[in-house]
Amino acid sequence: MSKYILPDFKRLNPYKINKVNEKIKLSKTYNPEVEVKPTKDIYQRSLSKLVQNQDLMSKDYKILIFYLDDIERRGMFNKLINSFFNDLLKFPSHRKFLRPLTYYIYNNYDTSINLKEVYKSLYIVGKNLKDKEKYKFIKYKIDLNKDVKMFLNSVKREFYSCNNEDDIEVTMKKVFMRKTDKFYLSCMVKFIIENHRNENLYKDFFSAIKLMSLDLKKEVFVGILEVYVNENDVDKYPDPWFKLILDYLDDPYSSTNTKWSGIRNELKEVFRRWNNSTQLYNFFMNITGYVDEERLEFWKDYIENIYRIRYYEHLENALVMEFKNHVFIEFAKHGNASYIYDKRIKSIDDISMNSQKYKSASDLKDPYQGTKMIHYNGVWQEKFSDTIRNLGYKKSRW
Structure with a gap:
């Protein structure tokens, strides 16, 4: 018999791992129902099969569609999508393709020349989804919209009716979207404008603004400036937002600054009103x-x-x-x-x-x-x- 008493590991929990798991689950970006993009190592194995004309399994298609933008750059889009169309009906379940396809559409909606072809695949997948509760809403959206632009506009309108963060989380799950998706930022513009006075949401809003393109940033800023066109009391202006506008757009009346191009003069005046008052007071x-x-x-x-x-x-x-x-x-x-x-x-x-x-x-x-x-x-x-x-x-x- 050993003179040492061994601990009963079955009764022990890995404390640090459990704490990390708890933090992940509390994170606002955590969404167990919407899959994340596979690692590049996993992608390389499936890509090798595509390049060498080997038979592709359903999991290979799932992985490759997540990296469809890279497939496009390699000039193999038609090869993959044609193979996918041919094999799609052979697979008993289509739900595994749902997130890879929405991932591509949500992140390449404004740049892809193949968006319509990808949406055709999503349309077929949507038609063959089982009537489970988690798929009902996205299936309905796909059935209702045969065109990708109509689909995206329909998804965006769902965010217009959101009143708080919980509503946004629910909507994202229903349309198989993550906060890291580019289209999510576009969907958030109206919500941010309508809730820009809510200081409890500033952290999330500013994080979203940071990830936005300049055009989307300007769309948000224009919406906020419009609220104060007829308000001369600068004390009622939200300083954090106006400071953010200054950080990203700088001075509207600089002869070398083009970031304000396309923004109406009356909105420049709103910003000038705040900037002059703030600078004078601070100085x-x-x-x-x-x-x-x-x-x-x-x-x-x-x-x-x-x-x-x-x-x-x-x-x-x-x-x-x-x-x-x-x-x-x-x-x-x-x-x-x-x-x-x-x-x-x-x-x-x-x-x-x-x-x-x-x-x-x-x-x-x-x-x-x-x-x-x-x-x-x-x-x-x-x-x-x-x-x-x-x-x-x-x-x-x-």
Whole structure:
């Protein structure tokens, strides 16, 4: 008899593995009913059989269809799809082909030249699905739509009626879709716009935005900006969304920025309204190192005249405000003068694109090229206003 007592392994659970499993099941991307793409090693074995003209099993077709985009690049699409059509009715069950086919359609809906052919396969598969509960909805959608575009539009409309994340999860399962599918992002556009104020969903929304193409991002941003066209109170604008728009689209009035092309001017104005207000407040209330309400209130009187505004930390914390024909420059540190330049001499584009020309704040302080204005205690506002009025600008707040 052994002098050591061996543990009863049957009664032990692999703690770490169980914890990982629990995390996976709690994940919003976990969907046990919708299969994931097989590994490349598995794919290579089935691909080798296709290349060598060997007989393909149903599991081979399933694997190869998951990698149909690669099959296309190899010039073997017709070879595979014709073989699949010929063998399809030999297989007693078609359900295993459902997710590979929807995977291809959902991820290549906007680029594939073979989408119609793939949908023909899905249509045949759908017709032969058994009347099990998990297949009823997708079978109904396929039966109802003989055209792939009609099918995709029908699927997208299902997401329009979603009211929360649970609804989205249920819908994804019904149409055999995953959050990693490209078409899912397209389906989410309307839901994101209608729920963009729900801070509990921000994390998921921002993750989805990150994966979207620029065109889809713009579709979301346009929808959000439209909500605030007639709202002049910038405090009611959701800062996280407007910051995200700034991160992805940048300044709408930059002469070199094309990301705003196709977006209406009134929506650019909504963004300008937020950007100007936010930049002014942040500069005079935070960056200056003290609460500078005098300068903040003064420039807020001209906020509608500001087309562009940019902060340059490396130039002694300079704030550059670009009006129609002039540039006004303030510095965070108390005691600095302000400077006005004709936009043909200095501009935000010029400062941003010429780092060698603007190495220090002194390059923004040139009284010979522009006008120097000093903040005298208690009396500077009237002199500034006279100067600005003489340049053709009137006080105007939103």
